[in-house]
Amino acid sequence: MADNTYDAIVIGSGISGGWAAKELTEKGLKTIVLERGWNVEHVKDYQNNTTDPWEFPHRGGRTQKMIEDYPVLKRDYPLNEKNLKFWVNEKESPYTEVKRFDWFRGYQVGGRSLTWGRQSYRWSDLDFEANAKEGIAVDWPIRYKDIAPWYSYAEKFAGISGNKDGIAALPDGDYMPPMEMNVVEKDIAERLKKHYNSSRQMIIGRTANITVPHHDRTNCQYQNKCWLGCNFGAYFSSQSATLPAAAKTGNLTIRPYSIVTQILYDKDTKKATGVEVLDAETNQTYQYFSKIVFVCASSFNSSWVLMNSATDVWEGGLGSSSGELGHNVMDHHFRLGASGRVEGFDDRYYYGSRPNGIYIPRYRNVGDDKRDYLRGFGYQGSASRSGWSRNIAELNIGGAFKDELSEPGDWSIGITAFGEILPNHDNKITLDKEKKDKWGLPVLAMDCELRENELKMRKDMMADGKEMLESAGVKDVTTFDSGYYFGQGIHEMGTARMGLDPKTSVLNKHNQVWDALNVFVTDGACMASAAAVNPSLTYMALTARAVDYAVSELKKQNL
Numbered sequence: 001m002a003d004n005t006y007d008a009i010v011i012g013s014g015i016s017g018g019w020a021a022k023e024l025t026e027k028g029l030k031t032i033v034l035e036r037g038w039n040v041e042h043v044k045d046y047q048n049n050t051t052d053p054w055e056f057p058h059r060g061g062r063t064q065k066m067i068e069d070y071p072v073l074k075r076d077y078p079l080n081e082k083n084l085k086f087w088v089n090e091k092e093s094p095y096t097e098v099k100r101f102d103w104f105r106g107y108q109v110g111g112r113s114l115t116w117g118r119q120s121y122r123w124s125d126l127d128f129e130a131n132a133k134e135g136i137a138v139d140w141p142i143r144y145k146d147i148a149p150w151y152s153y154a155e156k157f158a159g160i161s162g163n164k165d166g167i168a169a170l171p172d173g174d175y176m177p178p179m180e181m182n183v184v185e186k187d188i189a190e191r192l193k194k195h196y197n198s199s200r201q202m203i204i205g206r207t208a209n210i211t212v213p214h215h216d217r218t219n220c221q222y223q224n225k226c227w228l229g230c231n232f233g234a235y236f237s238s239q240s241a242t243l244p245a246a247a248k249t250g251n252l253t254i255r256p257y258s259i260v261t262q263i264l265y266d267k268d269t270k271k272a273t274g275v276e277v278l279d280a281e282t283n284q285t286y287q288y289f290s291k292i293v294f295v296c297a298s299s300f301n302s303s304w305v306l307m308n309s310a311t312d313v314w315e316g317g318l319g320s321s322s323g324e325l326g327h328n329v330m331d332h333h334f335r336l337g338a339s340g341r342v343e344g345f346d347d348r349y350y351y352g353s354r355p356n357g358i359y360i361p362r363y364r365n366v367g368d369d370k371r372d373y374l375r376g377f378g379y380q381g382s383a384s385r386s387g388w389s390r391n392i393a394e395l396n397i398g399g400a401f402k403d404e405l406s407e408p409g410d411w412s413i414g415i416t417a418f419g420e421i422l423p424n425h426d427n428k429i430t431l432d433k434e435k436k437d438k439w440g441l442p443v444l445a446m447d448c449e450l451r452e453n454e455l456k457m458r459k460d461m462m463a464d465g466k467e468m469l470e471s472a473g474v475k476d477v478t479t480f481d482s483g484y485y486f487g488q489g490i491h492e493m494g495t496a497r498m499g500l501d502p503k504t505s506v507l508n509k510h511n512q513v514w515d516a517l518n519v520f521v522t523d524g525a526c527m528a529s530a531a532a533v534n535p536s537l538t539y540m541a542l543t544a545r546a547v548d549y550a551v552s553e554l555k556k557q558n559l
Helices: 015-026 064-069 130-134 144-158 183-195 238-248 299-307 399-405 452-471 536-555
Strands: 008-011 031-034 252-255 258-266 271-279 285-289 292-295 336-342 358-360 377-385 411-420 428-436 442-447 475-481 516-521
Touching: 008 015, 008 271, 015 031, 015 238, 015 292, 015 536, 031 238, 144 238, 144 536, 183 358, 183 377, 183 411, 183 452, 238 252, 258 285, 258 299, 258 516, 271 292, 271 516, 292 299, 292 536, 299 428, 336 377, 336 452, 377 452, 411 452, 452 475, 516 536
Parallel strands: 008 031, 008 292, 031 252, 292 516
Antiparallel strands: 258 271, 271 285, 336 411, 336 475, 358 377, 377 411, 428 442
């Protein structure tokens, strides 16, 4: 096999790309993973994981220089000195905001699998059937039964901890032992279940943190430093799980600093022949050839690659024949909810720093509940006690102050709502060919905003939070709405949706590009709707399912 020829090419090394690499190599395919960023080595490159807070020059915060250099990242919590290297250099890789869009990216081996929130939930047919029932966008080409075995497959390998809660809108999975709710969360969960006659429930989060040793990974140590990289491999990332599995096969090649600028397309066979790569360090151009290509560069970058490919055949790029490439951008809108004070548990505490919280699954527009908007939302949050760092205004000096600080403070609980955004053709990304990045490549322009459905939903998201906490006996409940702009959920989806018809979708039911059936897109770009739950587990399942189909078709010589 020539140095530049492989059985399969994978573009991107994050959650989807890592899974594609694992599945392809384990099925015997010589596979190259092309990653545009730097190579993060497991454990070796997690230096700050063992750094104590007082050892950071700025106590883990942000400097004026960082604020100047990262005009987008500074808008929210990701900007800090602890893991700055896991976020994109914005001066090298800019983008255009037609409307404000907070795009938080990770260009490195592992992508955002190193910094994700790890909440891992299955979709139900409530989600897969919603578009068709409501006449929104296009129907999903699959249903829960099609993906359920692949959810199980992904959960068993990734290591998802959680309870089997028997909630129809949130299917149970194959879980490791769950993390435990603390005493206040347990009490509130029981009160909510009783008050709402089980129609609303608070459960422990289902998270990709292993609770027992698994595949050479050590179980979670409750340090809650996940986004600094985990030396124990306790949370699922490409580095801790999929890429090591792929490497064990001897079939894996990883090439960092490799910006895929286009997919090479043969007009006669109507198939991709490989990709063109710009070396991010040397600016040299290379070509790699393969039988199949998996595009897993994260939703927007995957569509960017498609937009830049086969433009001599389609002006809008490979996959644009339907007119939907780049359209139907989705995220989860949030940054609002409620919090309050909990009495009666001053003699109780909890163990460690649990890297997980509670979850209240969607209940709006479920069953007989009907609202003046479509879809719904869930809540994430936790209960805790304030610690030694709290400020006690009345006792700000002397021995009494020190004595007070040695005791934990009041219990409180907070919940934040995460709501579904409907697919809308007018929420889109396009190529801005006037503006270039460091490498002279066109950048993306973002043109997205919340619509009437989401704005109506936000009223319930805040009011329901207050109602539920007060019904559970929480005191001094207050609500908050910090405002939301597209991208802040870091769950960008859409832009190359799956569907049943090549006239209205970019991909078919197997994640194949209609215009080139040996090209598969399995990251967030493929989503036809967003549901209310975190999406990454669905990417894992869809990727494993698509690889299984691709290899089967290769063996039949259909690709």
